[in-house]
Amino acid sequence: MADQYSPQHFFRKTPYELLAHYFDEKRVSLEVDWSLQKGRKGVETLYQAFIDLPEETLAPIEVDFQNINALACEGGILALINEASFEENEDFLEGITAIDGLHAKSIWAFLHKPDYWEAASSLLHAENIGRGAWRKLPGIPPGSPHVELEDINQLEKGISSYFYKKQGKGRRCKVEPYRHVGSGKEYFFAYPEDYGRLGIEWQQNQLLPRASHPAFEIIFVYSEEEHYLDIYAPKNYDAVEELRGIFARTILKLDTLPDGTIDKEIYDLSALAEPDFDFIFDKDKTGIEDIVVTSLRLTLKHGANRKITLQAATKKNQNAVHDLLSELEPPPFDITQVVLKVTYPKVQGRTTNNKEVRITLPNNCNLNHDGKDDVIRKVLAASNIEKRKPEDDSSA
Secondary structure, three states, X not given: OOOOOOHHHHHHHOOHHHHHHHHHHHOOOOOOOHHHOOHHHHHHHHHHHHHOOOHHHHHHHHHHHHHHHHOOOHHHHHHHHHHHHHOOOHHHHHHHHOOOOHHHHHHHHHHHXXXXXXXXXXXXXXXXXXXXXXXXXXXXXXXOOOOOHHHHHHHHHHHHHHHHHHHOOOOOEEEEEEEOOOOOOEEEEEEEEOOOEEEEEEEOOEEEEEEEOOEXXXXXXXXXXXXXXXXXXXXXXXXXXXXXXXXXXHHHOOOEOOOOOEOOOOEOOHHHHOOOOOOOOOHHHHOOOEEEEEEEEEEEOOOOOOEEXXXXXXXXXXXXXXXHHHHHOOOOEEEEEEEEEEEOOOOOOOOOOEEEEEEEOOOEEOOOOOHHHHHHHHHHHHOOOEOOOOOOOOOO
């Protein structure tokens, strides 16, 4: 976390040549000879010149310096690097790596890419929130989040509608989505409108009241890899279950249970221990040519946490995994994970046309909920692998 801001501390930590560059960019003169500024005396000279600036000039510069100082820490620099990585900005990555010093890196980044600031500041803020303030829900069915403008608008409307009907606030809402490249986590920062407030502030030499409608903050963190949804909703913890449901419907395209929790699909893999198990599907309706088991993970029933994973080449022998299972004759076990290869007819210009499906008990599957993935889900349901009632018009 960055040190608390003060102008003297900021000038002491930041290279003078970069400070000079900043003031040149802003076309603001401190009327000092930058080449002569050194050490403690230089800091005091800069400070006096700084606070003598006109109020209308000084205020926005103070905001910039506080923002730069806020990211002048290891986490802040990593957040800036994350944005550059997301944008695939190799020049920025090389440039910031070559600079020594956290304040130097931060002000250099501000001068070169100020548009990275909002995302980097938001991600750093989220990472600095204490673990006890979050409400985590594990076991989310895996699937890529939908982050197109229409999806974000639906999330905004859902949050706004909920708070306005329940509490009379939230008439407007803005959601900003960001991705953490390193972890693959998706962050959604929501800012619904809060109740109106009357504050006081200095305007020139007068202390005057000012009415405003500030925003309050809701943060969603979704991990597709780790199958969880985390929510930060300070002073609104009673809304967490409803917020989960809104997020699930709009961003993950999942159904929700009446209590607002995610409807977790439950899988039964026991039948896949049999080599003659047949998946139930119509080739013409589904477009699927074949489904083959390529891997089984066995969890032994006796003994603590003992597992065996079986894999075999199925190109020439579709029952290769089950043949291996028969050869090994393992002690009593449960199948807790299966990998399936779903094969489609070859398309001209493509050597393969397969889909790998990984299912892990009790409720994890790498399938989405639309297109071909949804057809595969219906096949799993028709085959009694996924425990949901097959639809009457199922393409399986």
